[in-house]
Amino acid sequence: MKSLEELKAIREKMQGQVGMRHEDETTTRVVVGMATCGIASGARPVLNAFVEGVAAKGINDKVVVTQTGCIGLCQYEPIVEVMEPGKEKVTYIKMTPEKAAEVIDKHLVRGQVVAEYTFK
Amino acid sequence: MYRSHVLVCGGTGCTSSGSQAIIEKLNFEIAKNGLDKEVQVVKTGCFGLCALGPIMIVYPEGTFYSMVKEADIEEIVSEHLVKGRVVSRLVYDETVTTEGVKSLQDTDFYRNQKRIALRNCGVINPENIEEYIGTGGYEALGKALTEMTPEQVIDTILASGLRGRGGAGFPTGRKWQMARNFVQDGGQKYVCCNADEGDPGAFMDRSVLEGDPHVVLEAMAIAGYAIGASQGYIYVRAEYPIAVKRLEIAINQAHEYGLLGKDIFGTGFDFDIGLRLGAGAFVCGEETALMTSIEGNRGEPRPRPPFPAVKGLFERPTILNNVETYANVPRIILNGAEWFAEMGTEKSKGTKVFALGGKINNTGLVEVPMGTTLRTIIEEIGGGIPNGKKFKAAQTGGPSGGCISAENLDVPIDYDNLIAIGSMMGSGGLIVMDEDNCMVDIAKFFLQFTVDESCGKCTPCRIGTRRLLEMLDKVTKGQATLEDLDRIEKLCYYIKDNSLCGLGQTAPNPVLSTLRYFKDEYIAHVVDKKCPAGVCKDLLSYEIDKEKCIGCGMCARQCPASAISKTDYTAPGKKLPALAIDPEKCVKCGACMAQCKFGAISKK
Numbered sequence: 004m005k006s007l008e009e010l011k012a013i014r015e016k017m018q019g020q021v022g023m024r025h026e027d028e029t030t031t032r033v034v035v036g037m038a039t040c041g042i043a044s045g046a047r048p049v050l051n052a053f054v055e056g057v058a059a060k061g062i063n064d065k066v067v068v069t070q071t072g073c074i075g076l077c078q079y080e081p082i083v084e085v086m087e088p089g090k091e092k093v094t095y096i097k098m099t100p101e102k103a104a105e106v107i108d109k110h111l112v113r114g115q116v117v118a119e120y121t122f123k
Numbered sequence: 124m125y126r127s128h129v130l131v132c133g134g135t136g137c138t139s140s141g142s143q144a145i146i147e148k149l150n151f152e153i154a155k156n157g158l159d160k161e162v163q164v165v166k167t168g169c170f171g172l173c174a175l176g177p178i179m180i181v182y183p184e185g186t187f188y189s190m191v192k193e194a195d196i197e198e199i200v201s202e203h204l205v206k207g208r209v210v211s212r213l214v215y216d217e218t219v220t221t222e223g224v225k226s227l228q229d230t231d232f233y234r235n236q237k238r239i240a241l242r243n244c245g246v247i248n249p250e251n252i253e254e255y256i257g258t259g260g261y262e263a264l265g266k267a268l269t270e271m272t273p274e275q276v277i278d279t280i281l282a283s284g285l286r287g288r289g290g291a292g293f294p295t296g297r298k299w300q301m302a303r304n305f306v307q308d309g310g311q312k313y314v315c316c317n318a319d320e321g322d323p324g325a326f327m328d329r330s331v332l333e334g335d336p337h338v339v340l341e342a343m344a345i346a347g348y349a350i351g352a353s354q355g356y357i358y359v360r361a362e363y364p365i366a367v368k369r370l371e372i373a374i375n376q377a378h379e380y381g382l383l384g385k386d387i388f389g390t391g392f393d394f395d396i397g398l399r400l401g402a403g404a405f406v407c408g409e410e411t412a413l414m415t416s417i418e419g420n421r422g423e424p425r426p427r428p429p430f431p432a433v434k435g436l437f438e439r440p441t442i443l444n445n446v447e448t449y450a451n452v453p454r455i456i457l458n459g460a461e462w463f464a465e466m467g468t469e470k471s472k473g474t475k476v477f478a479l480g481g482k483i484n485n486t487g488l489v490e491v492p493m494g495t496t497l498r499t500i501i502e503e504i505g506g507g508i509p510n511g512k513k514f515k516a517a518q519t520g521g522p523s524g525g526c527i528s529a530e531n532l533d534v535p536i537d538y539d540n541l542i543a544i545g546s547m548m549g550s551g552g553l554i555v556m557d558e559d560n561c562m563v564d565i566a567k568f569f570l571q572f573t574v575d576e577s578c579g580k581c582t583p584c585r586i587g588t589r590r591l592l593e594m595l596d597k598v599t600k601g602q603a604t605l606e607d608l609d610r611i612e613k614l615c616y617y618i619k620d621n622s623l624c625g626l627g628q629t630a631p632n633p634v635l636s637t638l639r640y641f642k643d644e645y646i647a648h649v650v651d652k653k654c655p656a657g658v659c660k661d662l663l664s665y666e667i668d669k670e671k672c673i674g675c676g677m678c679a680r681q682c683p684a685s686a687i688s689k690t691d692y693t694a695p696g697k698k699l700p701a702l703a704i705d706p707e708k709c710v711k712c713g714a715c716m717a718q719c720k721f722g723a724i725s726k727k
Contacts, residue, residue: 005389007265017257037207054126067183070207
């Protein structure tokens, strides 16, 4: 290690990894329904798209992507819920990795709910 | 990029209850389900709640599984990791509420804690330096080397009020200042780390070394910069194999990344650390004995002065700090002295780690701000005393400390208050005792330990503690007189005043403090020839109530001394003759009483 910059580079690389391991009330939670119904209709690629997309945008210190069981609306799977602290829960339905990328870009980064994919 | 991290405790406690097999099974099941690119298994250090091991936490949800068995892994992987359904029967029940699973930080065990020394324990993989760097590791060293002068480092530590966590509580900054200033001949100085944790029931240093070894290396390098040393030694007990292994890995990795060795951060500062394994003598935790042992000689103390800061290892200026003390240093450098000094009491700043053991529900490792009361630690964090028993005393400071009785439960714990009530901080072992513990027996236990561990160099310790033990033995056998109690007390003070090192000077503390708070128990042994807690075997007798005995003979079958035989009395309504214990043959093991289902056997 010849410089502080090298140390900083390692820290930034690792922060997204280690940063997951604490609980914080200020983080936004993205919850993907991963019961049998969800998995059967393709929730796993959606989950992975969220995990990778959030990391790629560098917002993984503010957003955690996690999974849950059956939400009870099996015909609308894959379902993704976005819970921001102090705001109403937003439920996205029939998600795909492509739609996920749009939600990350518009909703998680810029704060605009993508109304056309939500449950009405 | 992993979407989920499964943290499994790899500390000594959980390893001994099988966490290694759990990790292997987890990796196997995760691969079988095709999740090996999505879920990462991390072997960490101690989470603190050792009583519930093996422990496993799944992030980002923060689900806390306790007492996990290898057979549960398949279910956890297929339900939780694949489908996102928490396996609630395995979740730590404190976190389960009617509204679902609550955060671990809100449980009684964690809520009152403040983790500074233990901040990375149970969070990072101790065998991966990059995870340590990811939590801000080695930034304090970078800051010290590039932005601060050695004097500023020492001033920061001084202003923080950090005191030695090994027991005596000497101000750390003062120690560093002395080592820097007293000898300035440009020669070698040394930075040593005391990891020879020997108190029965203390395991906080082990947990730091196992869970976060790099924090110790970083702090030692900072100390080296502050006092002008380029060589450090960690003296660690060979009985801590996991700690030794992780320290070796950590030192090698730090070398690889250039965080130890020559020209660190390109500042021209050189620092290296060597490991020295202790062979297990308790006296080697005493600073002069420890340094003598590093030099390759028999670990015996020597008189002070000269103090190590002037003439220590290899007759050169040396500082010696405890593991937990070092674990606080990087955070103080990064966050500033004021941040640290805000926590704690007037003269004891920061936090203290305690190893909770004995009659307590949550056996484990806790870190609380100085000034927390014993009541909070025992009743809230520790979860109280098992089986509805009553608290009698807590022993702090191991064989050098004393007992705290129920009347002092609300005293804020810090260095000075503990000394005022006749105990001491020690390294932080905290053993809880209930009404079934005999205080004379406890004093005898700790004294037996110091008798065994006395190095024999000075007479007051070598012979004095042995005579003291013999007198205590008389008390527990019911052969002592009230004059003996006075003689015990007198000998205690003699040993304290005349011993060469800390071992002898503190050895009588367990006796003195029990004499002070539990004199009535000593008197019961001497005058009434009774042990109120029913521990001292020579003062006990077991009896069978012939009216209750049904003559089943279960007790006789258990008796290792064949002391139980039939009588010719049969109680009304019973079919077989009652049994009786022959007091001449009875060894008072209590096996018969534990076996009897009819409550016919009692202890007097």
